[in-house]
Amino acid sequence: xxxxxxxxxxxxxxxxxxxxxxxxxxxxxxxxxxxxxxxxxxxxxxxxxxxxxxxxxxxxxxxxxxxxxxxxxxxxxxxxxxxxxxxxxxxxxxxxxxxxxxxxxxxxxxxxxxxxxxxxxxxxxxxxxxxxxxxxxxxxxxxxxxxxxxxxxxxxxxxxxxxxxxxxxxxxxxxxxxxxxxxxxxxxxxxxxxxxxxxxxxxxxxxxxxxxxxxxxxxxxxxxxxxxxxxxxxxxxxxxxxxxxxxxxxxxxxxxxxxxxxxxxxxxxxxxxx
Numbered sequence: 001x002x003x004x005x006x007x008x009x010x011x012x013x014x015x016x017x018x019x020x021x022x023x024x025x026x027x028x029x030x031x032x033x034x035x036x037x038x039x040x041x042x043x044x045x046x047x048x049x050x051x052x053x054x055x056x057x058x059x060x061x062x063x064x065x066x067x068x069x070x071x072x073x074x075x076x077x078x079x080x081x082x083x084x085x086x087x088x089x090x091x092x093x094x095x096x097x098x099x100x101x102x103x104x105x106x107x108x109x110x111x112x113x114x115x116x117x118x119x120x121x122x123x124x125x126x127x128x129x130x131x132x133x134x135x136x137x138x139x140x141x142x143x144x145x146x147x148x149x150x151x152x153x154x155x156x157x158x159x160x161x162x163x164x165x166x167x168x169x170x171x172x173x174x175x176x177x178x179x180x181x182x183x184x185x186x187x188x189x190x191x192x193x194x195x196x197x198x199x200x201x202x203x204x205x206x207x208x209x210x211x212x213x214x215x216x217x218x219x220x221x222x223x224x225x226x227x228x229x230x231x232x233x234x235x236x237x238x239x240x241x242x243x244x245x246x247x248x249x250x251x252x253x254x255x256x257x258x259x260x261x262x263x264x265x266x267x268x269x270x271x272x273x274x
Contacts, residue, residue: 016028
């Protein structure tokens with residue numbers, strides 16, 4: 001594996017076993033069916049597809065919440081299998097996630113300063129003063145200020161809460177950020193601000209993003225590569241311009257045809273960016 005590859009997935013399968021009917025017959029549902037891809041350092045891979053295609057299942061495996069039923073997952077060259085081994089704090093810190101609903105992912109009774117310093121308190125030996133300093137610095141990097149440190153989540157707008165969620169995800173210097181529909185719940189003007197923030201942070205910290213979205217306009221604007229999923233399978237995977245310019249799979253073409261015009265000029269106008 002190249003040193004430039006942050007994450008490598010090989011034939012990931014995820015099955016769920018449920019019992020149905022009077023006799024309790026076991027039914028096997030295969031949510032992922034042999035998913036494979038690489039993600040290079042400093043790049044953005046977008047994962048697209050309709051609800052039920054396996055995007056969320058894949059995200060839970062990549063964020064080390066759920067194990068794969070079979071297949072191999074490598075993070076920075078190290079094979080990871082949470083069903084077989086307890087992960088170190090260092091390894092768990094390498095992958096962080098930002099969810100669609102920032103309010104739902106923040107404790108309403110916890111001040112923002114505590115939200116940001118908590119990961120440092122759990123995973124590092126920094127003093128309270130050092131944790132506070134790092135949290136203050138991160139607030140500024142995401143476009144907020146020291147005056148926000150002692151406020152509660154309900155005192156922020158949706159865009160500001162998503163900035164807090166991004167700041168929290170970055171506190172442990174992750175190698176990979178999973179962005180699960182991070183702008184879909186925001187107004188268009190705020191979407192543009194958050195997308196620009198993510199681009200700036202990626203440049204500053206050489207971050208690697210896996211960007212889950214149903215919005216193909218946003219995907220084309222932010223991603224380097226795109227992976228199209230359909231009922232747990234990858235049906236198309238490649239550079240953004242290649243896939244958008246000449247989709248090979250019938251499902252990809254159907255998905256694109258059902259989406260409003262997605263040329264770059266239209267996207268920039270829609271998002272309000274230059």
